[in-house]
Amino acid sequence: MVNVDVNISVGAAGLNAAKESGGGGESWLVAMAKALGTMLGEKAGKMVETSKEMEKYSGSDSKEDAQKFSELQTKFQAESQMFSMLSNTISTALKSIGEGLTANARKQ
Numbered sequence: 001m002v003n004v005d006v007n008i009s010v011g012a013a014g015l016n017a018a019k020e021s022g023g024g025g026e027s028w029l030v031a032m033a034k035a036l037g038t039m040l041g042e043k044a045g046k047m048v049e050t051s052k053e054m055e056k057y058s059g060s061d062s063k064e065d066a067q068k069f070s071e072l073q074t075k076f077q078a079e080s081q082m083f084s085m086l087s088n089t090i091s092t093a094l095k096s097i098g099e100g101l102t103a104n105a106r107k108q
Contacts, residue, residue, distance in 0.1 A: 029101070032094075039086065043086055053072050
């Protein structure tokens with residue numbers, strides 16, 4: 001499921017980047033990196049939002065606030081793991097593609 005979401009998001013971000021750049025002469029690898037960076041930024045934004053929500057409930061003596069804080073903390077941990085997985089996937093993809101292009105260029 002995560003892979004499908006990533007593919008859809010990369011495609012959408014790539015289309016947006018292509019429309020915005022107007023073919024500004026950058027390579028497709030840079031365009032792909034920008035699209036992936038946009039996705040990663042969205043995940044980071046979700047983490048920030050959850051963190052700010054957590055601040056509202058921290059330090060309270062209320063049982064309900066403690067439960068809400070724990071719920072948000074768990075959500076934050078899940079978002080953090082998703083961010084980490086996506087970051088690692090992006091890093092691996094860009095490195096693999098870059099090394100492949102380098103190897104291909106040497107053979108030319």
